[in-house]
Amino acid sequence: MSFLILGRRSTQLSRIPRKLLLFSSTxxxxxxxxxxxxxxxxxxxxxxxxxxxxxKGFSSIFKGSTKNPSGSLWGVRFLSLEAAVEPTTADGLTxxxxxxxxxxxxxxxxxxxxxxxxSIAQSVHLIKKRLKxxxxxxxxxxxxxxxxxxxxxxxxxxxxxxxxxHGSLMxxxxxxxxxxxxxxxxxxxxxxxxxxxxxELESESVKALLGIRRNVKExxxxxxxxxxxxxxxxxxxxxxxxxxxxxxxxxxxxxQMYKLWAQRKGYGVSVVDExxxxxxxxxxxxxxxxxxxxxxxxxxxxxxxxxxxxxxxxSAKRRHTSFVAVAVIPILGDGSTHVQINESDLRIERFRxxxxxxxxxxxxxxxxxxxxxxxxxxxxxxxxxxxxSNKASAMAVLQSRLDQLEMARQAQMxxxxxxxxxxxxxxxxxxxxxxxxxxxxxxxxxxYEVSDPDSVxxxxxxxxxxxxxxxxxxxxxx
Amino acid sequence: MRLxxxxxxxxxxxxxxxxxxxxxxxxxxRPPTFKTTISDLKKWHLWAKSLTSSVxxxxxxxxxxxxxxxxxxxxxWLVEDAIQTPKSFLQQPHIKYxxxxxxxxxxxxxxxxxxxxxxxxxxxPFQYVVGxxxxxxxxxxxxxxxxxxxxxxxxxxxxVNDAIKENExxxxxxxxxxxTGSGALAIGIARILGSSGRVVATDLSPVAAAxxxxxxxTYDLEEKVHVKQGSWFEPxxxxxxEFVGLVSNPPYIPSKDIGGLQAEVGRHEPRxxxxxGASGMNDLxxxxxxxxxxLKPGGFFAFExxxxxxxxxLVHYIETKKQGNFSKVKMVSDFxxxxxxITGFRGR
Numbered sequence: 001m002s003f004l005i006l007g008r009r010s011t012q013l014s015r016i017p018r019k020l021l022l023f024s025s026t027x028x029x030x031x032x033x034x035x036x037x038x039x040x041x042x043x044x045x046x047x048x049x050x051x052x053x054x055x056k057g058f059s060s061i062f063k064g065s066t067k068n069p070s071g072s073l074w075g076v077r078f079l080s081l082e083a084a085v086e087p088t089t090a091d092g093l094t095x096x097x098x099x100x101x102x103x104x105x106x107x108x109x110x111x112x113x114x115x116x117x118x119s120i121a122q123s124v125h126l127i128k129k130r131l132k133x134x135x136x137x138x139x140x141x142x143x144x145x146x147x148x149x150x151x152x153x154x155x156x157x158x159x160x161x162x163x164x165x166h167g168s169l170m171x172x173x174x175x176x177x178x179x180x181x182x183x184x185x186x187x188x189x190x191x192x193x194x195x196x197x198x199x200e201l202e203s204e205s206v207k208a209l210l211g212i213r214r215n216v217k218e219x220x221x222x223x224x225x226x227x228x229x230x231x232x233x234x235x236x237x238x239x240x241x242x243x244x245x246x247x248x249x250x251x252x253x254x255x256q257m258y259k260l261w262a263q264r265k266g267y268g269v270s271v272v273d274e275x276x277x278x279x280x281x282x283x284x285x286x287x288x289x290x291x292x293x294x295x296x297x298x299x300x301x302x303x304x305x306x307x308x309x310x311x312x313x314x315s316a317k318r319r320h321t322s323f324v325a326v327a328v329i330p331i332l333g334d335g336s337t338h339v340q341i342n343e344s345d346l347r348i349e350r351f352r353x354x355x356x357x358x359x360x361x362x363x364x365x366x367x368x369x370x371x372x373x374x375x376x377x378x379x380x381x382x383x384x385x386x387x388x389s390n391k392a393s394a395m396a397v398l399q400s401r402l403d404q405l406e407m408a409r410q411a412q413m414x415x416x417x418x419x420x421x422x423x424x425x426x427x428x429x430x431x432x433x434x435x436x437x438x439x440x441x442x443x444x445x446x447x448y449e450v451s452d453p454d455s456v457x458x459x460x461x462x463x464x465x466x467x468x469x470x471x472x473x474x475x476x477x478x
Numbered sequence: 479m480r481l482x483x484x485x486x487x488x489x490x491x492x493x494x495x496x497x498x499x500x501x502x503x504x505x506x507x508r509p510p511t512f513k514t515t516i517s518d519l520k521k522w523h524l525w526a527k528s529l530t531s532s533v534x535x536x537x538x539x540x541x542x543x544x545x546x547x548x549x550x551x552x553x554x555w556l557v558e559d560a561i562q563t564p565k566s567f568l569q570q571p572h573i574k575y576x577x578x579x580x581x582x583x584x585x586x587x588x589x590x591x592x593x594x595x596x597x598x599x600x601x602x603p604f605q606y607v608v609g610x611x612x613x614x615x616x617x618x619x620x621x622x623x624x625x626x627x628x629x630x631x632x633x634x635x636x637x638v639n640d641a642i643k644e645n646e647x648x649x650x651x652x653x654x655x656x657x658t659g660s661g662a663l664a665i666g667i668a669r670i671l672g673s674s675g676r677v678v679a680t681d682l683s684p685v686a687a688a689x690x691x692x693x694x695x696t697y698d699l700e701e702k703v704h705v706k707q708g709s710w711f712e713p714x715x716x717x718x719x720e721f722v723g724l725v726s727n728p729p730y731i732p733s734k735d736i737g738g739l740q741a742e743v744g745r746h747e748p749r750x751x752x753x754x755g756a757s758g759m760n761d762l763x764x765x766x767x768x769x770x771x772x773l774k775p776g777g778f779f780a781f782e783x784x785x786x787x788x789x790x791x792l793v794h795y796i797e798t799k800k801q802g803n804f805s806k807v808k809m810v811s812d813f814x815x816x817x818x819x820i821t822g823f824r825g826r
Binding site: 276356358359360366368384388389 | 542544547548551552555603604605612613614615616625626628629630632727729730731735739740742743747751752782783784785812813814815816818
């Protein structure tokens with residue numbers, strides 16, 4: 001039944017009229033570009049100094065131009081990354097060179113600078129891979145070229161989008177380059193200290209390397225969440241597959257798993273929409289997960305989740321297999337471009353509106369369903385205590401669904417993704433949970449498995465999520 | 479049809495302080511002075527759930543009342559309102575609480591038993607049980623003697639907002655909410671008016687006037703909203719012709735239908751706020767007539783009605799009997815597709 005819905009949804013998606021997908025003009029003057037930080041400039045010494053100066057000039061010019069985006073200011077050159085010289089030590093050792101040396105990596109409690117340096121270099125290598133470095137640099141070049149065009153501001157919405165993306169990529173690149181630069185500088189410093197026989201200076205630099213080593217380990221994790229919308233909050237939707245009560249019960253177990261996972265992570269969780277099953281469980285439900293990187297993590301869960309167990313709803317105690325589909329939708333921040341929704345394209349209806357209504361009826365049921373007529377996409381909310389709040393929540397869900405649709409459409413246009421819309425919204429079978437005849441949870445994408453399904457169903461999902469994120473990002477590029 | 483325009487004239491003087499009214503604070507703002515244990519609270523919750531489940535769809539079939547699914551959601555909200563700590567007792571089942579650990583609640587456990595019994599067995603409206611109604615983005619205090627504001631009525635504030643956007647003069651003018659009840663419309667509108675916009679809210683019922691005043695205070699709107707006790711336009715005579723807007727959700731149920739109402743409404747809500755006379759339109763017609771002299775030229779009105787039949791009648795009434803006094807008179811439907819409101823403007 002649910003898969004029927006999925007199929008219908010996907011055909012509706014592909015029929016969105018072009019005009020509906022126009023972006024609203026939400027360019028904010030608080031562009032992330034302005035945050036290209038001057039404070040980081042302290043770590044750009046030696047070989048980066050030339051670009052550093054340009055960088056400072058750039059950011060101050062940018063501040064001016066956001067107030068007055070007149071176009072002419074954009075003629076100023078943006079920091080060109082090709083010009084940036086690869087950081088090297090005085091004797092010509094590069095970061096790749098450090099890796100090639102194959103220095104032993106010891107536990108970080110050992111005061112061994114080579115071990116620290118090697119570990120840092122490895123981490124930088126991994127981070128670059130996760131950020132898809134080559135592609136990133138290419139994209140940055142393309143964006144810089146566009147920013148340099150004199151007629152950029154003829155289309156301020158487009159210009160805003162370009163400069164925001166440029167700023168955010170720039171931050172990432174600068175972060176990594178700063179680490180590389182610090183690394184070679186401290187190596188130089190240590191060598192110098194040895195020549196000068198200055199143990200204090202040497203130990204300071206070793207300590208500094210240790211600091212970088214630990215810091216960059218954290219950045220490895222952060223780099224797993226480097227997607228454009230990864231830092232957003234999100235909606236998680238769960239939909240029971242065919243199979244009646246058994247799969248509706250499975251749907252409520254999966255929903256519970258995500259609620260508990262989100263609570264463990266310290267995210268805010270609220271139920272937006274829930275359609276209970278007749279006997280047990282839920283037909284479908286939507287929760288909102290609020291917090292930093294919620295989408296980045298939860299997106300790993302998109303797909304079909306399969307359960308094998310003896311059904312408590314089968315009096316003959318037979319083994320059943322049930323399916324649940326999970327979708328995850330990012331909630332784009334204020335700085336993002338949202339799909340403009342036309343009030344007149346909406347149909348707002350009350351749920352379960354039997355009878356005369358008005359004064360004749362007292363009910364705490366004030367759920368509404370909003371239909372976006374041109375796309376047929378609907379959203380509903382019934383868990384708020386007023387109709388007004390239910391409508392606001394449903395509108396937020398609708399907005400996010402339309403935004404996601406637009407993102408999927410653009411991704412297809414850019415030919416970066418070959419996934420179909422169905423895969424993006426609901427995905428393929430990704431994980432199996434077996435409670436009988438043996439006990440195991442196995443991810444079909446990574447082959448990661450555990451033998452304790454209970455802990456997973458209680459929300460212990462991070463290992464599954466991290467293994468998926470690293471597998472999908474760390475496989476060799478191109 | 480013979481229509482009686484006579485309505486009991488208030489025997490209270492205009493805006494007399496309703497000293498005799500005992501106000502009941504909503505549960506969720508009462509101090510958490512009662513203590514119980516997790517295990518006793520769980521026992522109560524189990525009891526309440528099973529009482530609720532036994533309802534099934536009997537009320538629904540009987541008089542379109544709540545089914546057990548809806549009642550269970552209300553039970554969750556009762557828990558939400560009643561418990562101070564730990565807030566998460568029901569939402570986070572993975573946190574294992576010690577059964578003997580203490581819980582702070584805003585009503586005694588005995589009261590909780592009684593309240594839920596009243597909800598299910600006496601069909602006492604949930605909003606009276608917890609003493610509040612969530613309406614738009616407001617939480618309004620309600621108690622017996624005051625009509626619980628309905629979700630449909632929320633839309634009147636949106637209609638006013640649309641009118642204000644069309645004509646900014648309305649934002650700074652004088653508005654009236656006639657038969658304000660809990661003060662919902664007056665408060666909702668006051669919050670979208672400009673700095674010099676004001677609302678006068680009237681109600682014949684001293685309980686309603688007192689509750690409305692309490693709610694106005696809760697939202698710090700004493701400067702903007704003046705609650706006056708009295709019948710319809712009586713308390714407004716001083717400002718005849720000065721109003722830029724009139725809104726009302728007057729009693730509109732025909733007297734003959736009162737007996738068959740859903741138990742929550744018929745047995746518990748004030749008849750004064752429901753019964754609109756033989757046709758249900760006594761007060762609506764009184765309001766349409768009064769609006770002619772009360773509204774400034776260009777002023778806006780929005781009234782709630784019982785639905786399609788009354789709305790059609792009133793539009794026709796205004797167009798024929800009040801010919802030339804109003805413009806752009808139309809019906810507006812609620813989210814259930816029922817023509818719930820009539821709106822229009824005083825001719826210039």
